[in-house]
Amino acid sequence: MVAVTTSKDTRKRKQAPQEEVTNERNGLNGASNLEMHSDDEDGEEIGSDDGEVEDFPEIDVASDSEEDEESEEDEEEADESGEGDSDDSDLHIFPKPKTIVSDITGRPKRVYPEIEPDYDSDSSTEDTPNRVGDVPMHWYDDLPHIGYDINGKQVLRPARGDELDKFLKTVDDPDAWTSAFDKNMQGDKALSPQELDIIRRLYEGENPDAQYDPYEPTIEWFTGKGKEEVMPLSAAPEPKRRWIGSKWEKKKIMKIVRAIRQGRIIPNKPKTKESKFQFYSIWSEPPSSHPPPLPAPKPSLPTNSESYNPPEEYLPTDAERAEWQATDPEDRERNYLPQKYSSLRLVPGYDQFIKERFNRQLDLYLAPRIQRTKINIDPNTLIPKLPSPSSLKPFPTYKSLTFTHARGRVRALSISPDGAWALSGDEDGVVSLWEVNVGKEIKRWKFESKIGSLDWCPRSDVTYFVVGVDDTLHFIIPPNLPSAIFSATQSSLAPATLPPPSAIPSPVKWVSNSSSDLSILKVELPPSSGTPTQITWHRRGDYMSTVSSGGGVWIHQISRRHSQAPFKKVRGSVQLVLFHPTKPHFFVATQQYVRIYNLSEQKLLKTLMPGIRWISSMDVHPSGDHLIVGGYDRKLCWFDLELSDKPYKVMRYHVKAIRSLHFHPTYPLFASSSDDGAIQIFHARVYNDLMTDPLIVPLKILRGHTVKDGLGVLQVRWCNRQPWLISSGADGAVNVWCS
């Protein structure tokens, strides 16, 4: 602020003498710091009148104590001694300017001291008389002068002796060996003692500057009394931790102290040999048997094709070029294309350099890099080689006709052994006998409750079928039989002389009624055992097994009119049973497992684990070596019974739960039906050769049933002698699919 006002004053009184200004200033300064007077006088001596010097004490006054004043005095003393040396350049990097009042403008101006042409000064100021510049001097060979000085006057050629003079000079003149020919001046020039001194210093490896003192005393800028950094970085009060001992350290120490008191730590343990640090010589070990690390692979050398001018045969054709560009960078055989340049000058910079180097660095570093592993396999080869369905004819391909049940879902379906008649029973209690080929109902039976299951007896000498309704099995003879077969059937179902009752009493009652129109024989299962959901026959037609909805399994023998329940102790509720077609084996499917029993030896042979949550259907191959199991979780498992108790193949082709499975008795076909309303036909060829796996080929999806209440096709059965399929659905339709 003061400085500003003074400058205003000076402006007002432009012509005021210099002394007045200084006095005013001194007066102002003196009011605050009288001791600075001598300084001002010094300042006058050196002519330093600038504001910076004057302002500096003001700041000091505002904040300093007496110590500072003392130190300032010291400083001034030091300054004085420095000034006496007149060696300002050491202290001030830039020369101090003087402020004088210009004669012309009358305003103060800064004047810097003259630059001394010292060693470190600009050498361009050296006096060279010849000012021709850097021109060839032989231009002046024929002239008496050798150039012009700064004033344009000729510089005359100095006299030069001949060779003899030169020689004599070397002998006579002791300085001759330190002189050199100055081309500019066309004469010898002796080196000055200073130059010689520089040469000497360079020769001795010293600093060429004679003035340079390598052992100068250090200048204490910020240390020592009065030179501390006094400017505080933060105004925060000093924290407590500066003077209060740390609580945590105290705790730690107390922990150690307690340990020492309790004797857990012994402070001055006597040093034993073990406690001493053991040194070992790393060089005394025997050399390692490991092979030395492999050297990094060398980059391959460039080949002919990498030349900038390769032979013509290396140059790619257009087709090759296009092919190279079409392939992915990882798949290319070479990562460059041979190119021809007429000259090396035309070769452009290598644009792949950085990338290549980087990759090599990664190689050397053994850095793993994510590489796209491209599968170079034709996807068609991954598809198993299956024969085309058209070569596996015949199989059902179209819906030939539909037999419709007016009401109720058709859950039970059976085809006569000769393949001519179909029997279907719905949940309304109606059993219909109809011609497979025409779809004409011939006879109809009506029961009170829903039909759980029905099946034809597989015997050819007698003809009847069994209908399971409400704890009862009805044995019914179809109409229009030849008299021989009719009488044989009657005698087998309702014999004149009953066989002797079994020794073991059975809760199942066999009631013959030959005069009844409905059923000739009734087998009454124990009450509340539930509707028989499955009836399955042994291939000879004497034994029949039923599974009731309550889970009870009964094996009935027709000739002895006896029933037994051998599987009361099976764990889990029994879903399905099956007779083995050739051996005395019996399949029992619970919810998750299929157990195979030997009926003659009465023991468990095997437990198959299909991995299905809930088994819905099962059928055995006519050869007896293979079993298919379907589940409500859409899985279809194929078991090779000779192989393992795990499925040979698991298929999930259906969208919804599998309801029914059936093997064709003669053709290599099987069908599966599902709640998605579709029937799938598979070709399943089984080989006698044990080494050959069964061939399973999906052939055809038959759609034609409508899904009703989430239920689709409930039962599929093959026609015995033809590749025809009959399917019954929840929509009450029974479809015949013909090839």
Next chain:
Amino acid sequence: MASSSNDSSRVSHPVVLSTQTPYPLPSQKFMIPANWKRYQLSQLINKALSLPKPIPFDFLVRGEVLRTSLGEWCAEHGLLEEETLEIEYIQSVMPPQRMSDIPHEDWVSSVSCGLQGHFVTASYDGYIRTFDYSQNMVANRQLHAAPITSVCVFPSDPTLIATSSQDLTAQISRIDSAAVQPLATLHLHTSPVSSIASSPSGKHLITASWDALVGVWDTSIPSSDEVAADLVQAERKSKKRKVDEADRPKRKAPIAVLKSHTARVSKAIFTGDKNAISCGFDSTVRTWDTEIGICTNTIIASEKPFLDLAILQNGNTALAASTDRTVTIYDLTADGASLSSTVGTLVHPATPSCIALSPRSSSSQQIATGSYDGVVRIWDLRSTKAAISSFKAWENKGKDGSRKILGLDWANGVIGIGGECGFEVWRVDEGSS
């Protein structure tokens, strides 16, 4: 368009026209404009012959009925303009018209138009019904306890009919003016009898059955039973009908049993008085010498369970309908392998169940097939690619898929159709007066 039509009108094809109809043209080459269609060609023939009453003709070009213009047909088949086309013309089949619809209580399995002025229908309820042309039921009698599978009228004596049934027997009955009188029952088969047919002379009958047997019978009515009655049936009948012992149909035995089929025989017919042909579910068509009782020729097809069989009037071409939705034409003169004997196939969209031949000798190449989709198709065997005419029976009855046609007979310009929805008669005008 204009230019192209001009082009096609200018372009003409050399054509030779031939026919088997009684309207032949002189055999010479005609230059026919390429844009001519059936109508123009038909007009040409009518004008050339100056027929008093215009007769529509259809044109067969290389076994195909001409449906497009001649030029389009040539372009489709890659024929050059210079090539001479041989075109055969036939009398057009006019669109058949429904004449009458006689509903039945049960399905009609077989029909016959052989009885003069009457239709005979055999039904699944075991009844034989006869109707005159004004749809009045003339006779109605239950001949069988089980469904009747086929009926045939004796060509020699139209009052005699033969029926086959699922009750394992066949019967010979006489139809009087109002009554049907069973004369004899034929006992051989142990399975339902699938068909019965008489020889052209009416002296023999042939039956086919599900038990793979073919029975040959003479038509003489025996005075006493030739076959002993079954025990069971004898018991029943002795209780029931002791009274009318004399009236009871006599039990008759076959004169020959033809055994060669391995599965159900679905149809057996006579080709002459001593020759028969049969087809079955074992995918074979067998020709028989009924006098000696041996199989003379076997055509083995692959996986074609045959449902019906017909033989053309020339006696050399057999048609067999199979469940693979085809009707196959077999040439019986070629013996040996089945492939060489297959002349052509008529592809159907549904199972063809019955075949009827055109009764007219002039249109002997025409047949009608009935199928399970309720459509009757009329084919010309020279053009096997598509039917020349088709119509739907029982269009307003029943729902889709339940209009199966089971029996077909074509006589006297009408086609009788029997099936799931009853019996229907359609007039097929073949252009004859």
